[in-house]
Amino acid sequence: xxxxxxxxxxxxxxxxxxxxxxxxxxxxxxxxxxxxxxxxxxxxxxxxxxxxxxxxxxxxxxxxxxxxxxxxxxxxxxxxxxxxxxxxxxxxxxxxxxxxxxxxxxxxxxxxxxxxxxxxxxxxxxxxxxxxxxxxxxxxxxxxxxxxxxxxxxxxxxxxxxxxxxxxxxxxxxxxxxxxxxxxxxxxxxxxxxxxxxxxxxxxxxxxxxxxxxxxxxxxxxxxxxxxxxxxxxxxxxxxxxxxxxxxxxxxxxxxxxxxxxxxxxxxxxxxxxxxxxxxxxxxxxxxxxxxxxxxxxxxxxxxxxxxxxxxxxxxxxxxxxxxxxxxxxxxx
Amino acid sequence: xxxxxxxxxxxxxxxxxxxxxxxxxxxxxxxxxxxxxxxxxxxxxxxxxxxxxxxxxxxxxxxxxxxxxxxxxxxxxxxxxxxxxxxxxxxxxxxxxxxxxxxxxxxxxxxxxxxxxxxxxxxxxxxxxxxxxxxxxxxxxxxxxxxxxxxxxxxxxxxxxxxxxxxxxxxxxxxxxxxxxxxxxxxxxxxxxxxxxxxxxxxxxxxxxxxxxxxxxxxxxxxxxxxxxxxxxxxxxxxxxxxxxxxxxxxxxxxxxxxxxxxxxxxxxxxxxxxxxxxxxxxxxxxxxxxxxxxxxxxxxxxxxxxxxxxxxxxxxxxxxxxxxxxxxxxxxxxxxxxxxxxxxxxxxxxxxxxxxxxxxxxxxxxxxx
Numbered sequence: 001x002x003x004x005x006x007x008x009x010x011x012x013x014x015x016x017x018x019x020x021x022x023x024x025x026x027x028x029x030x031x032x033x034x035x036x037x038x039x040x041x042x043x044x045x046x047x048x049x050x051x052x053x054x055x056x057x058x059x060x061x062x063x064x065x066x067x068x069x070x071x072x073x074x075x076x077x078x079x080x081x082x083x084x085x086x087x088x089x090x091x092x093x094x095x096x097x098x099x100x101x102x103x104x105x106x107x108x109x110x111x112x113x114x115x116x117x118x119x120x121x122x123x124x125x126x127x128x129x130x131x132x133x134x135x136x137x138x139x140x141x142x143x144x145x146x147x148x149x150x151x152x153x154x155x156x157x158x159x160x161x162x163x164x165x166x167x168x169x170x171x172x173x174x175x176x177x178x179x180x181x182x183x184x185x186x187x188x189x190x191x192x193x194x195x196x197x198x199x200x201x202x203x204x205x206x207x208x209x210x211x212x213x214x215x216x217x218x219x220x221x222x223x224x225x226x227x228x229x230x231x232x233x234x235x236x237x238x239x240x241x242x243x244x245x246x247x248x249x250x251x252x253x254x255x256x257x258x259x260x261x262x263x264x265x266x267x268x269x270x271x272x273x274x275x276x277x278x279x280x281x282x283x284x285x286x287x288x289x290x291x292x293x294x295x296x297x298x299x300x301x302x303x304x305x306x307x308x309x310x311x312x313x314x315x316x317x318x319x320x321x322x323x324x325x326x327x328x329x330x331x332x333x
Numbered sequence: 334x335x336x337x338x339x340x341x342x343x344x345x346x347x348x349x350x351x352x353x354x355x356x357x358x359x360x361x362x363x364x365x366x367x368x369x370x371x372x373x374x375x376x377x378x379x380x381x382x383x384x385x386x387x388x389x390x391x392x393x394x395x396x397x398x399x400x401x402x403x404x405x406x407x408x409x410x411x412x413x414x415x416x417x418x419x420x421x422x423x424x425x426x427x428x429x430x431x432x433x434x435x436x437x438x439x440x441x442x443x444x445x446x447x448x449x450x451x452x453x454x455x456x457x458x459x460x461x462x463x464x465x466x467x468x469x470x471x472x473x474x475x476x477x478x479x480x481x482x483x484x485x486x487x488x489x490x491x492x493x494x495x496x497x498x499x500x501x502x503x504x505x506x507x508x509x510x511x512x513x514x515x516x517x518x519x520x521x522x523x524x525x526x527x528x529x530x531x532x533x534x535x536x537x538x539x540x541x542x543x544x545x546x547x548x549x550x551x552x553x554x555x556x557x558x559x560x561x562x563x564x565x566x567x568x569x570x571x572x573x574x575x576x577x578x579x580x581x582x583x584x585x586x587x588x589x590x591x592x593x594x595x596x597x598x599x600x601x602x603x604x605x606x607x608x609x610x611x612x613x614x615x616x617x618x619x620x621x622x623x624x625x626x627x628x629x630x631x632x633x634x635x636x637x638x639x640x641x642x643x644x645x646x647x648x649x650x651x652x653x654x655x656x657x658x659x660x661x662x663x664x665x666x667x668x669x670x671x672x673x674x675x676x677x678x679x680x681x682x683x684x685x686x687x688x689x690x691x692x693x694x695x696x697x698x699x700x701x702x703x
Contacts, residue, residue: 083555084526085548153573179560182519183578267524267564268556278563284524288566292426292526292552 058309065306068299076303082269089300093269095307097279101186101265102254104275105193109254110247112194113201117243120202121209122231134206141199149263152192157183157264160191164276181276184266190275192260197250204249208242209235241323248319255312258283282308387414388663393421394428394441396567397528397586398464398647401682402441405675409667416663425528426552432458432650439664440650443528444552445629456654459702460628461695462646463671465619465685468533469610469643471575471595472582474499478511481598482607485642488600489541491518491582493548494557499580514580517561521574521583524564526552532645533584539633540642584643587611588683602642603634614641615685624694644685651702661703668699 028036068076072089079090116137120130164181171177181187212235220230236243266278267288282304293301399422406418423431425442432440433453441463451458470488472481483491484507490496496503500515523530531552538545548554556562565574568589575583575595582598587610590597599607608614618635632644649668655661672692679686687695 081555082553084553085551085555088555150573153577157577180517182517182561182563183521183574183581184563184565262524262566263570267566268558268560268562270558270560272560274560277560288525289553291424292528294426 061302061305065299065302068303080269084297091304093271094280094282094285096271098255098281101190101193101281102251104190105197105254106251109194109197109250110201113198114205114243116202117205117209118231121206137199137202145259148192148196149260152188152264156188156191160187168276175273176275179274179277184264185276185278187275189261189265192264193254193257196257197254200253201246201250204246205243208239212238244323251315252312256283258287262287388416390438390663391419392439393423393431393437395425395443395528395647396422397443400588401464401684404678405671409670443647444531445648446650456652459651459653459698460648461698462628463649464679465644465646467587467610467615467641467644468529468584469587469590469597470582471585471590471597473575473579475514475579479596482507483598484601485540489537489544492520494559516580519578519581520562521571521581522556522564523571524566529586535633536643591683600642602640603636604638606638608641610641614639615644618644619685620688624691628698653701664702665699672696
């Protein structure tokens with residue numbers, strides 16, 4: 001009760017001396033309690049809605065996939081034949097293609113993304129210029145997938161053709177170069193995919209590097225390290241958890257990428273190590289076969305969707321575990 | 334509710350809002366509620382067909398005739414102030430599915446409609462062939478050899494993955510005037526399930542026992558496994574890939590090859606003659622097959638010396654019982670427009686105009702749309 005009595009006084013004081021506003025305080029009102037609880041309730045509700053939505057999606061896909069799973073079981077996961085006339089549906093090549101193309105993309109995109117993050121955060125550029133670069137890299141994320149696909153088809157494929165021809169001609173004994181590039185294939189798909197995951201990797205890695213306290217770097221310089229030693233031995237390890245998170249996010253993005261890959265990967269049901277062979281991915285299989293799918297095919301496609309979900313989940317869980325292990329390491333040492 | 338009894342209590346957060354007037358929270362709540370109601374109402378009002386009182390006919394299905402259908406429907410909607418036609422090119426299979434679920438007023442399909450699907454529609458289905466098209470083999474050979482001739486066994490062999498070089502003796506024998514490179518043949522096929530693939534594989538099955546027993550007929554088939562078989566989505570994707578890939582060959586709809594200026598092979602027909610697409614060969618092929626009463630006919634391997642070998646009708650599907658006489662009248666009007674004005678556009682857009690006898694038969698059948 002006493003506090004309420006003081007309220008008008010403090011209010012008047014505040015009006016006269018705005019500079020002292022910080023010192024004015026009172027207990028939270030009933031309305032504040034209500035607003036606080038309401039906000040918490042809404043936030044909590046939002047979380048539950050998202051979780052329920054995920055369960056609902058899984059339930060729906062699983063329910064529709066169930067007849068297909070019962071009919072084909074593990075056979076679909078190990079067979080390489082997709083023949084609608086014979087009702088044979090195997091998507092092992094798609095699983096392989098999804099993982100292989102995403103891995104290649106991450107290898108390239110991850111490398112350049114991290115390098116770019118170092119370049120933009122470690123005082124190589126004046127801050128304003130760095131901001132311009134950052135914006136440009138982030139703009140890459142705003143380009144629609146179809147545009148990437150077209151660009152890949154009309155620019156990347158002709159550009160890498162001479163290189164691919166030389167590699168397959170001279171180094172054909174290496175399994176990665178064992179076939180000639182005929183147009184769409186793993187190499188152009190992985191290159192374009194690498195550019196698509198680049199903004200994700202670069203942006204998250206930059207945040208990770210910027211979060212390392214500046215004094216850590218200063219301490220490294222104080223120890224007499226060169227700039228590169230400071231970056232490679234101190235900054236990168238200190239930001240490694242965040243950078244690893246960036247790579248996992250990038251891999252997740254690559255796994256689910258659909259349209260650009262559907263246009264570039266060649267959509268051929270084969271498993272191959274060769275970078276110049278056509279391959280296929282789960283996402284492309286789903287996107288391209290749904291519109292004309294019969295009832296049986298829909299079940300199998302739902303099954304494939306479930307497998308894609310499972311792969312994404314497994315990748316994220318493994319990433320989480322490795323991240324947890326990696327973040328423990330420095331404290332143990 | 335205690336909050337309402339102390340509206341003027343002073344706190345740090347949210348002060349400006351509170352200073353707007355007495356009963357701040359209550360007013361705020363009321364205005365939020367009000368604006369929500371307004372929003373929902375406006376959504377409800379705006380969704381069905383806008384402010385005007387136009388009848389809307391929606392259709393979905395085949396993408397093969399989409400260019401000409403969209404031209405027709407646009408012209409029809411401009412001409413008939415009271416009717417708007419919307420068409421979504423989702424693919425024949427999706428169109429049939431929509432049609433069976435009654436989410437559209439009509440559908441379109443390259444593969445007509447099977448008896449089992451037709452049985453699912455109470456009241457019956459009227460299939461009407463509305464236009465026809467040719468499927469061509471577009472190619473890209475370095476040196477830009479024009480007028481490549483493909484014998485029947487050769488193009489089957491190429492798509493079976495048995496003939497793999499442009500310098501194959503059989504190809505050379507058929508094309509003595511051309512210098513064919515010693516490079517691999519890259520076959521470009523459709524990646525998505527499609528009516529175009531269905532018509533093409535149906536033709537291959539008709540002319541080759543080996544194809545019939547191997548890949549067979551379907552909207553997707555099990556293609557030979559080879560590094561030299563690549564797939565692209567939709568007609569546009571295949572067209573672009575052929576253009577970008579030296580030494581490639583692929584099947585596309587005539588209009589796509591025509592407008593992107595891809596070289597088209599002359600195909601050998603049943604009587605042994607080589608016929609180019611785009612001339613009168615398509616019309617000849619159509620007239621070689623007599624339409625049955627249900628207007629479902631496949632031209633798998635047309636007779637006649639001038640016939641182009643791979644041609645097909647494409648159908649619109651209508652309900653015989655529309656449960657709405659006004660809508661049925663609108664649909665009949667649409668069919669009539671497509672049969673008269675529409676056919677005049679066909680040739681310029683790369684489709685085959687329907688023969689006069691077919692137009693008469695379709696007009697007669699359209700009266701069953703009620």
